[in-house]
Amino acid sequence: MTGGLTIGVLAKNEGLATETLRYYERQGLIAPSHRSASNYRLYDVTSVRRLRFIRRAQALGFSLAEIGELLALHQQPAADMGAVKALAQTRIADIEARIADLERMKTGLTALSAQCPGHGETAECPILNALLEESH
Numbered sequence: 652m653t654g655g656l657t658i659g660v661l662a663k664n665e666g667l668a669t670e671t672l673r674y675y676e677r678q679g680l681i682a683p684s685h686r687s688a689s690n691y692r693l694y695d696v697t698s699v700r701r702l703r704f705i706r707r708a709q710a711l712g713f714s715l716a717e718i719g720e721l722l723a724l725h726q727q728p729a730a731d732m733g734a735v736k737a738l739a740q741t742r743i744a745d746i747e748a749r750i751a752d753l754e755r756m757k758t759g760l761t762a763l764s765a766q767c768p769g770h771g772e773t774a775e776c777p778i779l780n781a782l783l784e785e786s787h
Contacts, residue, residue, distance in 0.1 A: 654687065656694045680718060681701050713738070713742055
């Protein structure tokens, strides 16, 4: 990558929209390494690595704000890794809470589905009737 990648080429290579990259730029997550003579943003291999870091962190459920914190910590190699672990543990707790919510929803929907014969008039549907109840 001699002169760098334009935003369009980088976006295409990484399977993203150029607007996503611009948004990441506005959020301070990535920055072009330099500009071309025609003032095009150019991204180097460091930008590509940061973008891949962002995408992997998103896949693990980190928010963009948390990713910004992780990137800032990564830029301080002598910083204590406890802050990174704390962010990861917070994310784990959030995931566990979401799993519990999903399990609760699954249990409720399974019970309602078991009550429904799957045929007949919708006026008698236990699923619809349960959804219409005032307090639940």
